[in-house]
Structure formats: C-alpha cells, structure tokens
Amino acid sequence: MEYLQGEDRDQLTLYTTCLDDMVPLDNTVRLIDQFVVALDLEQMGFQSLASQGRPPYHPSDLLKLYIYGYMNRMRSSRQLEKECQRNLEVIWLLKNLKPDHNTIARFRKTNHKAIRRVFRYSVEMAKNFNLIGGELIAGDSTKLRAQNSKKNNYNKKKVQRHLEYIDKKLEEHNQALSKADGDKKEDIKKEIDHRKEQRKKYEAIAQRLKEDKSSENPQLSTSDPDSRHQIVRGTITEVCYTAQTTVDAKHKLFIDYKLTNQNDKKAMGVMLRRAKSILRNNSFTALYDKGYHTGSEFYIADQLGIKTLVAVPTIGRSSQAPNPDYNAEHFVYDKASDSYTCPQGHRLTSNQTQYKARNYTFKQYKTKACKNCPVRSECTTSKVNGKVVQRSQYTEHIQRNTERVEANEMLYKKRQALVEHPFGTIKRQWGFDHLMTKKGIRAASADLGLIALAYNLKRMFNLEVGLKDLFKLLRSVIIIMLNLKSSFLSFFDCRTNLYEVNLFYIPNPTIFKI
Template sequence: MEYQQGENRQQLALYTSCLDDMVPQDNSVRFIDQFVESIDLQKMGFEPLPSQGRPPYNPADLLKLYIYGYMNRMRSSRQLEKECHRNLEVIWLLKNLKPDHNTIARFRKENPKAIKRVFRYSVEIAKNFNLIGGLLIAGDSTKLRAQNSKKNNYNKKKIERHLAYIEDKLKEHSLALEQADGDKAEALRTEIAKHKKHHKKYTRIKQELQADKSSENPQLSTSDPDSRHQIVRGMITEVCYTLQTTVDDQNKILIDYKLTNQNDKKAMGMMLRRAKSILRTNKFTALYDKGYHTGSEFCTAHQLDIKTLVAIPAIGRASQAPHPKYNAENFIYNQKTDTYTCPEGHKLTSNQSHYKTRNYTFKQYKTKACKGCPVRNLCTKAKNGKIVQRSEYAPYIEANALRVTQNKQRYKQRQALVEHPYGTLKRQWGFDYIITKRKISVASADAGLMTLAYNLKRLFNLGVKFDITAVCAALNSFLGVMLLAITQLSTQETLKIAFPRNFIKFMKYGNLNPETEFKGKLV
C-alpha cells in the first residue's frame, strides 16, 4: 500500500518564505500583537527589567508572550521559555527573541498594577466597540487554590493542638530517657531535640497569631502568607484566594476583577463602586447570589443609587419558629407606627432602645399578648415570649426582597452570566489555582492575566480587528470623515465607522492616555 511521503529533511528549498508568511492572517497571535502595539506601556506603568551587560527586553515583548501563553493554557515561565524555542507562533510574536524563565517570571511578579491597567484598557476597547451594554451586570466570586498546603496553614486552635501534642511527647520521652541507656538513649535524645525545635517554631507562630488583631480568627500561611483557609463548597475547604468578578450581560465580557482573601459578605458594595466608575453610569441592574446578602452592602447600593437583585438566603435554624407560619418574615411591619403585627393580629412594639452588634444596630419588638396566646408553642420557645429584631438596614433588605419577587425571570439570568467566565477559566483552561506565591499583589498579577486573556479571547471571537497604523494614516489623508468598514464585530453584525464622532471615539481607545483614564482609579 502506498502512503503519503514527507519531504526530505536535507532538501534545500529554492524559494524560501519569510517568517511572516508562516503565520495566517486570521491567527489570534496577530491580534495579540496589534493589541499590545496599541498601548503605551511606559504610561501604563511597565518598567524595563534591569539587566547586566546587554540591553533589557522590551516590556511589550514579555507582555505579548504572557497573553499568548494564558490564551493557550500556559502560565509556567519555564514552559513559556520552551515555547520561545519551538513554537512558530511565539517565534513570530517575539521576533525570535528567547528570554529565559527568570526574566519571564520577574516580569509578572513586578508588574501587577500595570497588568491591571492593561485589563482596564481591554474593557475600554470593548466599550468603544459597543460590546458592553452597561444595563445588566452580574457579580460573583470563585476560589482559586493558593501555593500553600492545609498542613502549612495555622490558626490558634491548630497551634494549641500541636503544642499540646509536643509537650506530651516531651514528657513521655523524658521519662523513658531516665531508664534508657546506650543506643536507645541516643535515639530518645534525638527525638527530644526534634520536638523542641518544632515547639520553638509553633511558639513563634502562636505569638504572631496573638499579635494579629485584624480578625477574630487570625490565620497564618507559611508558604503564601496572604492566602487563607476558606470553605470552597459544602464542607470542602482549601487554602485559597477569592476572585471577585463583574460580568456584563451583552457579550459576557468581564468589566472588573479583584483578588481578595475574604469571603463575599462585604464585597458587593466595593464591586458596585468600581462598576459605577468603570461604566460611568449607575443606570444598571446588578445580580448577586445569597452569599452577598448583607444589610450594610444594600445600604451602600442605595447610596450609589444602583438597583440590585440579591437572592434571599434561608432562615437559620436558630431563628426559625416551631411552625413556619410564625417566622419573623411573616410579621408585618408598619413604618408609621413603628410596630409589627403578628399572624394572630397582635401588635409588637419597641421601647426605642438601640442594641449594638459588631456590624450593625437593631431594635427589639415584643408584646404582652404572648403570655396568654393560644398558639404560643407554635410561635416561640422563649420564656419571655416572641421577640422580633429589626436592624438599621431592614428597609434596604426589604426593598431588595420586593425587587427579587417582582423580577424573578431577570434574576434567573445571573448564573448564566457569571458562570461563563469561570467555566472558561477553570474548566476549559484549567486555571483553578494561583501559580504564583508570597504576596497577594503577585497573585493578583496572575489573576489579572487570566481575566485579560479571557477578555481578549472574547474580543477575538467576536471578530474585533484593528490596525492603529492604518487608522492614523486614514486620519491624516481623509481628515477624519467617511472611514468605512474598519471593523467587523461579528458574523451577524458589521459596524461601519463612517462619521467623525464615531471615528474620534475609535481613535480615543487607540491612543488611550492612561494618565487621564486610570490615574487614581481602581488600581
């Protein structure tokens, strides 16, 4: 049987082709090249890496390499170094430059804020191409595992267990040493020295935890100090970071991200402020899940005049009545009289005293009718009768509950919006962990490149193409009027930039000045 035959490896070609001919015109690597070339990286905050002897690498080349790597599921600096030697697309992109893995890794480590600004720039591009609607956004978070094992994460209880175990072992070995001799005694002395060394280490960690007053239950991670032991889902826990993101509904483009080591309870207000600044409007609706249901955050949303739809969590067991009919949410509040009416028609009043918790103040409402109520055993088990608490944020919580009830179909869009980027990043690309360590700022650079790669992939798939050099030449020769068919947004719709206003808008993103657009904002 005859087979197709390959070319002779020693055969010389009469007609050679240049490197540019080996990369198709519709390849995403050309899009990356055009995107980075349109940015003034010095104004974005990138600085050339110091080098000895020969000139440093251009930050643009290293940024191109990282964007290409993240868009193709490669984050390791050593893997990217290999691609510089064997991958034709990377060779074309870097013009045959071959930086070593240390140079590549240092670039990511030392430019977290500049990478954040490049992400903002991708959002500006999407806005100027009308790819962001700005009317409906959804926010959520995902956990990204840190480079720190559970074994090397400590809290006060864990340290106390370790110290108690070591002290018991030291007592045990000391008693055994009194009766031992020869090799056995030497082995016991070695064990005692080892336990004393560990005791010293854990005592130092205990002192650091006691000195940490930033939270009620401080933690210490030895490999990645800023990472925290958190619940991932159900009873599964990991030492990880929390990536907060905001997604626009029109094309599922990420408009914002922030890497934290906290849970979702206090995150919504911060993300809404950032979204308002990015979109330059507050005329949008924000969708969040029940993890963001916090009174103070609803107050922040009200102050920002932003409409939110946040899922209502179930009532905790401790707050439930013996019969669901008599749960606190079934008591009707009258704002004029500042009273509650229970399902049996009794009025609950307050003595106007305000009680304080760590996060909010509240008032208590009760009635003397509880003593002789025939259904008291269905309403409460408390000896002094039913007590209803109303926090200072109750009006905002009730307003959200009303909006959710009136917009059930709209809220159902939330999961489809927020899970699309996570499905791409974590399931498709395998980015379910942070590859860097030591600081949250360095981890944020990794997260920034993930989200930047996702946005650029979306823009490329939507058909965005731009050539800044050609546009500038057209401006000089054509005086900024009637420039047709610069960009195709998708296979279904073509945007023709034909009028001066839209042309100037296009040029605005092409020559974006980071000093005016980004200074003091969301860094």
Template sequence: MKFKQAYSRDEPPGGGVSLEELISPDNEVRFIDAFVDSLPLGELGFRTDFLDNGRPAYHPSVLLKLLVYGYLNRIRSSRCLERECHRNLEVMWLLGQLAPDHNTIANFRKNNSTAITRVFRATVRTAQHFELIGGELLAGDSTKLRAQNSKKNNYNRGKIARHLDYIEQKLSDCQLALSQPQQAEQAEQLLDAMARHALRREYYLKLLQHLQDAGEDQVSTSDPESRQLIIRNTITEVAYNVQTTVDARHCLLIDYRVTNRNDCKAMGNMLRLAKSIVGNSSFTALFDKGYHTGSELEIAQKLGVTTLVAIPAPAANAPDPGYNVEHFTYDPEQDTYTCPQGAVLTTNGSVYTKHRGKSNQTSFHQYRTKACKTCAVRSLCTSAKNGKLIERNTYTPVFERNRQNIAANPALYKRRQAIVEHPFGTIKRQWGYSYVLTKKGMERASADVGLMLVAYNLRRILNIVGWERLLAYAKACTAFLSLLWALSTMFRARWRSFCQSTKSTVSSAIYP
C-alpha cells in the same frame, strides 16, 4: 499504496519561506501583536526606560505579547513559555525570534501587577467600543482559586495548640524514658528526639506570636497572604477569593479584585467600580446570598443601584412558616409590628448590640407582646419560653427594599448564575486555571489572575466581533498612538529649545 512524502530534514521549514509567509493572515497571533502595540505601555505602568550600561533589556511589549499568547493558549509556566520561544513558529513571529529566559518572564509578571490590571481595563474599553457592554444588567460573584500553599502549611490558633500539646506529650515521654536505665545509644537517640521536638515547639510558638501580633485568625507559611476559605458546604481549601463583575449582554468581565476574605464586605466596592466603568448608576446588579450584608446594601442604595441579592434563610424559623418574621407587618409611624393574629408587638426603646467578628457590629431594637401568653396559635408561631421576639436592626429598611426588588421581578434574579458563572466555567473548567500559579503574596496572585481575565475577554471579544474588525481597530489605535507619540516628541523638542533660548537671553541680560 501511495503515502504522503515527508520533507527532507536538510530543507528549511515551509520550503524556505519566511516567518511572515508561514503565519496565515487570519492567525490570531497577528491580533495579539496589534493589540499590545496599540497600548500606551508607559502610561499603563510598564517600565520603558532602562540604563544603557549592561545587556539590553527586553521591551515590555515583547514580554506582554508572550504572556498574553501563553494564557490564550493555556500555557502559564515561565519555563514552558521559554521553550515555546525556541520551537513555536507563532511565538517566533510574534517576538521577532527573541527568546527571553524563564526568570525574565516570571519577574516581568510578578513586578507588573498594577499594569496588568490596566491592560485588563483596555480589554473592557475595546468591548465598549464595539458596544459589547450593555451596562444595564450586571452580575457579581466570586470564585476561589487554590493557592500554592497546602492545608498542612496553614495554621490557626487551635491547630497550633494541638501541635504544642502533642510536642509536650512527646517531651514528657522522652523525659520519662530517660529517667529509666538506658543504654548509651538509646539515651542519645532520646536526647536527639527531644532536641527536634524543642525546635518544633519554638517554631509553633513563633507562629502563635505572629498571629497575636498581626491580629489574624490564621497564617500560611508557603504563600503568606493566602487563607483557608470555604469552597463548598464544609469543603475548605487554602486559596484566594477573586471578586468579579460580569456584564449580562455578552458575559464579559468588567472588573475583578483578588482578595483573601469572604464575600460579605465586597459588594460596595464592586458597585462603586462598576458605576465608574459603566458611567452611570441606572443598572441592576445581581448577587448571591453571600453578599447579603446590611452595610453593603446600604452603599448600593446610596449609589442609586438597584440590587437583587438573594435572601438567606432566617436563622430562627417559626414552627409554621406562615408565622415567620416576613409575615409580620411593620408600622413605621408607630414603630410597631402586627402579627398575623392582629396582636401588636412594641419595643421598650432600648438599643441592643451584637458583635460578629472584629469590625461587624449591629445595633437593633427588640419587639414583644404580652398577647403571646394567651395566644391560641402560639405553638405555631414560636417555641420560645417568653413568647415571640422580633429584632429590627438599623439595616432592616435596606433589607426590606431588597426583598421588594426581588418580589417585583423574581425571574430576573434567576439569570444571575448563567451570567456570572460563564467566565468561571471557561477559565476553570475548560482552560484548567483553577489555581494561582504564583507565590508570595496577593499582588503577584493578582498579576496571574489579571492575565487569565485578559485572555478570557480577548477570546470572547474575538469570537463575537471577528478577527478582521478587531485587527483593524487595533491597528487604528496603534497608528493613533504613534501620532500622539510623534506630536509629544515634537512638543518636547520645541519646549526644550524654547527653554534653552530663554535661559541664554536671561543670562546675557544679567551678565552683559
């Protein structure tokens, strides 16, 4: 039987051809090269000026190309990327056979969080150029990415108190044991144990003091800005919460932000940025019930954005759903509610306040009626001793307007999950990017997340547009950028010459 014959190991790969010949014309690495070359890296915030002393630095385009290539091919580790520089022909072609070490790669990523965000914006502009962003229907949601911090190294006041109680109990046991006759070796062991417990007690007291000084609810010791967040139902994880906005036309991301908070106060800023990116406020935005907050809905309506935010279940349902608050009719002129039985609920005019958290305060009026005492269907309406009580807060009008938006188009909201979960499914399930690779803060985490989303947008655009059109566009941008650079260089040279000639003329006039 005939078999394919291997090449001799003494022969160069590819039969002695160059790297340019080894990389096919339709290889996506050519697009990565053209895309990064088309970016004005200095304007995006990458450092391009270095001192001439010492070893030469790597140009930011080299390191950015390597990172974009790595994230597109599910390689995030700086050490793995370093290995690829020595064995991967595509990377050798892309970097011109340069091979930065893992420290250089990791430092570049952690020091350029803001610039990487601007690279993401460049992918959005590319999508807009090809009319892939509809700007008519947007969906917003968040996803939790696990941080490099275990639950064991995350503390709140209750957990610290339990540790301190345990230590105090152990110290008491050791003191009680020392009060009994002991051999010298056993006494020494008890004293060592007490010293260890005392050190642990000091450590937990410092953590408690940090919580009190910072005014925080929890502290993480490995990744200080990560927080224990609810992932699903009662499942929690020490993670970061990534807020994203997705356009419905092709499920492309147009905005993101890495946070360590929940969703309740995020929608307003997301819509402000979406308005600036899309260029108008005539779009419709879909959000789940985690974003159902009065202040955020008010911001959306002031921006002129139509929002459909899922309505959470009422905190207190009536025994019969037909007597829930939404079935009571409000009269804005009389400031009264009318129940399904025709009774009128009025307010005494007093303003009540509820505090939920540090900065979440709600003011409201209460509405009651004496008709509850003799109502025949009271058992269906309420089980409260004093009859039905309705609370109407300052944000009730915006809640009602959101409810009207959903009632006017109930099928539209059902599209939310299909739109906004598409990127999450690709990034977390298919690519395995379910955690943040970096440590020591939200800014570094933002750089990691930004590169994930750059890779997602580029992959999506490449699949929709095709590499030929995209490569031609990137090369055109590179040529335009080169022309601008040449013109700016010429202008600076002429301006410098003009300033020098003006200076010499003034000097000769003053000192003839």
C-alpha cells in the same frame, strides 16, 4: 504501497520566505500583537527589569508573551521559555527574542497594577465595539487554590495540637533516654534536639497568631502569607483566595475583578462602586446570590442608586416560629408609628433602645398581649418576653431587595447562566483552578488579571463577524486606542491612509476590501 516521503534532514535548503510569511494573516497572534502595540505601557506603569548590564526586554514583548500563553492555557514561566525556542507563533510575536524563565516570572510578579490597567483597556475596547450592554450585570466569586498546602497553614488550635504532640514525644524520648546506653543514647538525644527545634518553630507561629488582631480566628500561611483556609464547597476546604468578579450580561465579558482572602458578605458594595465607575452610570441591574445578602451592602447599593436582585436566604431554624405563618416577615411594620402589627392584630412597640450587634444596631419590638394570646405556642417558644421582633437600620433596604426579587423572578434566574459561564471556561476548560504565583496577594492578583484579560480578548476575538474582518478589527483597535489616549496622536498623522500605518504588514492592501 507508496507513502508520502519527508525531506532528507541532511539536505541543505534555502528558504525564500521571511518570518512574517510563516504566520497566516488570519492568525489571532497578530491581534495580540496589535492590541499590545496600541497601548502606552509606560503610562500604565510597566517596569523595566534591569537597570544595569545588558539592555532589558521591552515590557510589550513580555506582555505579548503572557497574553499568548494564557490564551493558549500556558501560565508557567518555564513553559513559556520553552515556547520561545520552538513555537513559530511565539517566535514571530517576540521577533525571535528568547527571555529566560526568571525574567518572565519577575515581569508578572512586579506589574500587578499595570496588568489591571491593561485589563481595564480591554473593557474599554469592548465598550467601543458595543460588546458590553451595561444594563444587566452579575456578580459572583470563585475560590482559586493558592500555592500553599494545608499542612503549611496554621491557626491557634492547630498549633496547640502540634505543641501537645511534641511535648508527648519529648516525654517518651526522655523516658527512653534514661534506659538507653551507647549509640542508641546518641540517637535519642538527636531526636530530642529535633523535637525541641520543632517546638521553637511552633512557639514562634503561636506568638505571631497571638499578635494578629485582624480577625477573631487568625491564620498563618507560611508559603503564601495572604492566602486563607476557606470552605470551597460543602465540607471541602482549601487554602485559597477568593476572586470577586463582575460580568456583563450581553456577551458574558468580565468588566471587573478583585482578588481577596475574605468571604462574600462585605464584597457587593465595593464591586458595585467599581461597576458604576467602569460603566459610568448607575442605571444597570445587578444580580448576586444569597452569599451577598448583607444589610450594610444593600444600604450602599441604595446610596449608589443601583437596583440589586440578591437571593433571599432561608430563615435559620432558631429564628423560625413553631408555625411559619407567625414568622417575623408576616408582621406588618408601620413607619409613622414605628410599630409592628402581628397576624392576630396586636401592636408591637419599641422602647427606642439601640442594641449593638457585631456590624449593625437594632431595636426590639414587643407587646404585653403575648401573655394572654391564644396562639402564643404557635408564635414563639419564649417563656418570659413573648414574641420579640428585631429591626436594624438596614431592614428597610433588605425589604426593598426582597420585593424586587419577588417581582423579577425570571430576571434573577439568568444570574447563574451569566456569571458561571466565565468560571466554567476558565476553571473547567482551561484548567485554571489555582493561582501560579505566591508570596502575597499582589502577585496572585497579577495572575488573576492575566486570566481575566486573556478570557476577555479571546471572547472578543471570537465574537467578531469572522476572520474575514480580521484587519478591520486590527485597525479598529488602533483607532480606539488613539481616541482613548491622546498621547498616541503624536505618533500618527490622522490624515494618513491606514494601509500606510507601519504597525503591521499587508502585502497587497487591495485584496482586503473593508
């Protein structure tokens, strides 16, 4: 049986094609090239990596390499270094440049702000393509594991356990030392010295935790100092960061991201301010889950004039009445008299004292009618004061949200399908469930920024009509960037035919009728 035969490896061959001919015209690597070429990287704040010695690599080449890598599920600087040697698409993209892994890694680490600006440009490009509706957005967070093991994360209780264990071992070693002799005695002394060194280490960590006044339960991560030990889901915990994101409903594109090490309670207000600035209006509706249900954040949303739909959490067991019909939400508030009316028709009033909680103030409403009320046992378990209703300065804003959720149940049900789509793509399909960088939240945010940028670009490229419109997209990118950045106007003559703009090679322009 005959088979196809390969060429002789020792046969000399004269290639008659150039490097550009080896990459098809419909390859998305050309889109990456044109997207980066159209950016003013100097104004965006990209830094050159060398100030002396041989010339540094241009930031555009390293940015192209990273965008290509992230779009093809490659984030490791060593892996990208290998691709520069063997991947024809990367060789074409970088024009046969071969940066080493240290150069590649430093570029990502030192340009977190500039990477964010490039991401913002991708959002502007999507808006110009009419890929962002700006009418409905959804916000959510996801946990991304940090480059810091649980073993290297400490809190006060964990350090205390280590110190107690070391003291116990030292006591055992000292007892053994008193009975030992010869070489065995020397081994025990070395073990005692080792334990003492460990104790100094944990004492230093304990002192740093004692000096940390930023939270009630301070933590210390030794590998990635800004990462925190958090609950991921259920009882599963990881040392990780929290990625806050905002997704537009029209095509599920990211419009914003922010990397934090905090939970969701105080995140909604900040993300809404940024969304208003990005979309340049406040006429959109924002969907969030119950983790964002915080009174102060509703106040910020109302101040911004943004309509929010945030899932209403269930009332805690300790706050519920024996009979749910007598829960506080069934008490009617009258703003004019500043009083509540209970389901039995009794009026609850306040002495106007403002009580302070951790993040808000509140007033208490009571009535003497509770003493003789026939349904007291169904309404409250209090033996002294009877039913007490609390009202904070944010209660009105919370109630407005509840009314909106009840009136728009079908709209709120879209939230999960919108905001979880990018997370599913990034974490499940791409495998980006952790951050590659360490040594601080700034470097980690650069990694997240490249993830969000790669997701947006890949989705925008796929959302176009098809590969037949590839060059239309390429030219549109250039035109849009010309409109966005007036500084580009000096590089081109607006009257020049786009086929003559020397940004990409078209062997026969008459073939492409656009």
